[in-house]
Amino acid sequence: MEKALTVSSPKIKKILKDRFGFSSLREGQKEVINSVLAGKPTLAIMPTGAGKSLCFQLPALALPGTTVVVSPLIALMKDQTGKLDSLNIDAVELSSALSSQQQTENYSVATNGKTEFIYVTPERLTAPDFLESLQQVKIDLFVIDEAHCISQWGHDFRPAYLSLADAWRTLGQPPVLALTATATPEVVDDIKKQLQLPQMEVFSSGVLRKNLFYEVSMVEKEAEKTAKTLEILKEVQGSGIIYCATVKSAVQLHELLESEGYPVDLYHGKLSIAARSENRVRFMQSQDRIMVATNAFGMGIDNPHIRFILHFQFPGSLEAYYQESGRAGRDGNFSRCILLYLKQDKRTQSFFLAGKYPDLEDLKKTYERLQSLTLKDPALNEADITEDLGVPKSKVKVLLALLKSAKVLVLSKKVLRLKVVNLTEAQLQNLIDGYLQKKVADADKLKQMIVYGQSALCRWKMILEYFEQKVEWERCEHCDNCQREASRLVEAPQEAFC
Numbered sequence: 344m345e346k347a348l349t350v351s352s353p354k355i356k357k358i359l360k361d362r363f364g365f366s367s368l369r370e371g372q373k374e375v376i377n378s379v380l381a382g383k384p385t386l387a388i389m390p391t392g393a394g395k396s397l398c399f400q401l402p403a404l405a406l407p408g409t410t411v412v413v414s415p416l417i418a419l420m421k422d423q424t425g426k427l428d429s430l431n432i433d434a435v436e437l438s439s440a441l442s443s444q445q446q447t448e449n450y451s452v453a454t455n456g457k458t459e460f461i462y463v464t465p466e467r468l469t470a471p472d473f474l475e476s477l478q479q480v481k482i483d484l485f486v487i488d489e490a491h492c493i494s495q496w497g498h499d500f501r502p503a504y505l506s507l508a509d510a511w512r513t514l515g516q517p518p519v520l521a522l523t524a525t526a527t528p529e530v531v532d533d534i535k536k537q538l539q540l541p542q543m544e545v546f547s548s549g550v551l552r553k554n555l556f557y558e559v560s561m562v563e564k565e566a567e568k569t570a571k572t573l574e575i576l577k578e579v580q581g582s583g584i585i586y587c588a589t590v591k592s593a594v595q596l597h598e599l600l601e602s603e604g605y606p607v608d609l610y611h612g613k614l615s616i617a618a619r620s621e622n623r624v625r626f627m628q629s630q631d632r633i634m635v636a637t638n639a640f641g642m643g644i645d646n647p648h649i650r651f652i653l654h655f656q657f658p659g660s661l662e663a664y665y666q667e668s669g670r671a672g673r674d675g676n677f678s679r680c681i682l683l684y685l686k687q688d689k690r691t692q693s694f695f696l697a698g699k700y701p702d703l704e705d706l707k708k709t710y711e712r713l714q715s716l717t718l719k720d721p722a723l724n725e726a727d728i729t730e731d732l733g734v735p736k737s738k739v740k741v742l743l744a745l746l747k748s749a750k751v752l753v754l755s756k757k758v759l760r761l762k763v764v765n766l767t768e769a770q771l772q773n774l775i776d777g778y779l780q781k782k783v784a785d786a787d788k789l790k791q792m793i794v795y796g797q798s799a800l801c802r803w804k805m806i807l808e809y810f811e812q813k814v815e816w817e818r819c820e821h822c823d824n825c826q827r828e829a830s831r832l833v834e835a836p837q838e839a840f841c
């Protein structure tokens with residue numbers, strides 16, 4: 344019987360050295376890779392720059408078959424397939440950014456098992472025809488990148504991620520590796536629940552990154568933010584990202600900085616795909632450009648030269664703030680994470696929260712549409728369900744997932760079918776009640792973000808405790824509050840003497 348592979352196996356060491364050029368693994372990688380090689384469902388929580396990609400790329404090359412990598416961003420897929428290509432490792436992406444010819448060629452390569460890696464969006468894995476073609480391929484590993492997107496308790500929830508459990512089962516339940524930089528215990532539990540893998544092995548490399556210096560600048564008026572931003576930009580060196588909560592704010596700030604002569608780019612969801620791609624590439628290849636962006640410029644920002652992250656408005660939670668600010672300092676060098684705190688910015692986040700989750704009326708409209716369509720044809724089509732419904736498509740996806748989990752709606756022979764056709768309003772209310780809890784939880788997260796902005800306590804301690812990582816110390820020496828306290832203690836004896 345062949346001995347089970349581990350990171351100590353000669354085969355793994357040879358692949359690590361010959362294909363990736365490394366003689367050893369980083370702290371935290373060994374345990375994750377051993378779990379994957381053992382075929383265990385695994386969740387790895389590793390901070391930015393900790394080497395998450397190698398945790399699936401290394402075992403994938405040692406295992407017989409093709410690895411499916413689910414990624415939420417086209418730009419992220421392009422980055423990773425490009426890096427693998429530079430290492431002479433076969434990888435294809437399937438995304439809407441490809442030409443029709445590229446789509447056809449990559450589809451053929453993927454469904455014939457002629458590549459080591461297939462990068463897909465979660466939306467692609469909802470296509471029955473694609474899944475049917477992929478069933479002919481030996482899948483050695485099913486990787487879910489940015490796994491916090493699967494959790495409705497997380498800050499980056501993507502409804503399409505809710506279909507991944509069905510896709511995984513359709514593909515024969517290969518070993519699963521889920522990866523994320525951040526996850527609260529609540530999000531970890533939800534990832535297990537949504538993937539229906541309660542036995543997942545969970546590895547966390549911790550949250551603390553001592554090269555990141557956290558600071559808050561309090562402002563009283565909106566106009567002060569611009570002045571403060573210009574002041575900060577005179578102090579910092581290297582590339583940086585300035586996050587704005589709205590497209591309008593990002594556009595205005597970009598125009599101002601451009602007029603001031605700064606090498607600045609713009610990124611938000613309303614730009615064309617071509618414009619976003621061009622701006623992203625220019626920033627990623629630079630060592631001194633500034634990106635003004637909404638949170639659309641998010642995951643997979645692999646630029647080691649980012650020396651600062653400035654939040655022009657605060658985000659909706661400490662989880663989101665840590666994720667976004669953590670894009671600085673990937674190379675381990677000192678970087679600043681600065682928040683401009685204006686109390687009135689709470690209104691913006693409260694507005695976003697108000698429209699985030701579906702309510703009872705949304706569920707009633709969706710269920711009634713399902714009932715009426717079923718009378719015409721029991722085989723339901725998602726496009727027919729959403730057409731002219733008066734409910735945003737993103738919410739409909741959430742509601743369909745909710746109805747599936749309650750066994751009210753089932754996927755049978757590649758089509759949706761309504762299994763329970765006579766739910767009462769009270770029963771629908773029971774189904775939607777969970778979202779009321781989520782609204783309350785999100786409101787509490789916003790309060791915690793506000794407390795962070797106003798607090799004189801150690802900022803790293805507050806972040807770590809948010810993720811339920813207890814620390815014994817009170818001062819970290821890596822934030823403005825601790826630095827001020829240290830200065831006060833040094834000066835105190837002199838003041839007392841005077």
